[in-house]
Amino acid sequence: MKVRSLGALLLTGALVLLPATAAQADTIRAQQWALDALDAERAWATTKGRGITVAVLDTGVDGTHPDLEDNVLKGKDMIGFGARQGDKAWARHGTNMAGIIAGHGHGPGRADGVLGIAPEAKILPVRVILEDGDKSRTKARNTRGTALADGIRWAADHGADVINMSLGDDSESAHADAREDAAVQYALSKGAVVVASAGNGGEKGDHISYPAAYPGVIAVTAVDRYGARASFSTRRWYATVSAPGDDIVMAGPDREYYKGWGTSAAAAFASGAVALVRAAHPDLGPAQIKRLLEDTAEDSPSGGRDDSFGYGFIDPVAAIAKGTEIKPAAAPAYPKKYFGQGPSKQEPGSSTSSWLGLAAGALGAGLLVVATVLWRTRRRT
Structure with a gap:
């Protein structure tokens, strides 16, 4: 069965589900290659x-x-309309x-289900986008909105140590949003580490994606299980580190398990890794942690970065x-300039872009393509 391609901004295909198959209890764990790659x-x-609290700015999370039970805190819905909990078009991507x-599995000894990279971290869900299939997307498309900027600020004000944004916009017509940029700088000044997906435009022009390109953000590209760049992963000056983003096992609110790909997943793995670093070194600031990840990354490209x-x-x-080895320091203000070459050196035909807040109500450049349902979990009492 072929998975329809997904646009940079709009989700053009529904989830592709194959019949659930019987599985041994350890089937899901055996397919979580990313945990081994990250030496979890x-x-x-x-x-x-x-x-550590990780804010997940997304479509909502099924707590x-x-x-995920007991790992999800009371969050905030910055949209206020669209699908609600229990609807099919709710909280898939966010979950x-x-x-x-922060998945911790379930069942006896929690041996079943998905295990996250930081299984004892807490999730703070902040709903800032709508799922594909949400009937309110047409309404959202005509509404500029400030959901993402407001969501970043809310998360920073409500205890987020890490802010994960597995979302973005790399359409040619979009542009950077000053409100989002200011919100990112606000979160950094409050001590939150900000992580975003680099974009899924690697085969479509590598257009710039925001919020990944805002100064101070840890922008994450995707690699496959062999360490090769995932073909869909956007190549741009703002790339900070890479993480697993292909053939990734995920838990859905429908109690199914899926495999999918996207820089969304890579950003989530990086946010979980940051949660581990922050738990071990709670006094280090966002800039120090960003530099720490850069300095300790393995398989560095020739020249140190690409x-x-x-x-x-x-x-x-x-x-x-x-x-x-690092002494805590005051958090510096990130200058209003780009890292690396910047947009003045962009490739022909590409353009800067922004996240449209509510405007599209989609998963955007960090979009995770879901390919296959693995098996349906049944809770054990």
Whole structure:
């Protein structure tokens, strides 16, 4: 069965589901190659993210999912309309991302289901976009809105240590939004580390994606299980690090498990890794953690950095270890300039872009393409 392609801004295809198949209890875990790639077991010898709150700015999160129960805090809906909890077009993408970050599994010994990179971190859900299939998308498309900017500020004011934005816009007609930029700078000044997906435009012109391109954001590109750049992953000057983003197992609010791809997943893995680093070194500021991830990344490109991988593949174990050498410092204000070449050196035919807040109500450049349902989980009592 072919998965329809997804646009940079609008989701043009529905989720593709194959019949659920029987599976052994460890089937899901056996397919979570990303945890091995990130050397999660070694990182967990130090911390599993306890005490850290990761805000997931997305389509909502199903806090009743057995893999997330007790890890999801009371959040905020910045939209106020559209699908509601229990509807089919609600919280799919957000729940996918939350599971990657802080899933703890379920069942006896929590041996079943999805395990996140920071399974003891808390998720703070902030709904800032609508799912594909939401009947209110037409309404949202005609509304400029400030959902993303407001959501960033709300998260920063309500205890977020990390802000994950597996979303963006890399359409040719979009532009940077001063309100979003200011909100990012506000969050950084409050001590929140801000992470975003670099974009899924690698095969469509590598157009610039915001919020990934705002100064101070940890922008994450995607690699496959072999460490190669995922073909869809956007190549741009703002790339900070890379993380797993292909053939990723995810938990859905319908209690199904899926496989999918996208820089959305890569950003979620990076946010979980940041949660581990923050748990180990709570006094380090956002700029210090960003630099720490850059300095400790493995498989660094020739010259130290490139637009495909940033500084290399994120290495939470190395970052946690090196963090002991860093003295906490006052958080610097990020200058209003770009890192690397910047847009003045952009490729012919590309353009700057922005996240449209409510305007599109889609998953945007960080969009995760869901390919296959793996199996349906049944809660055990």
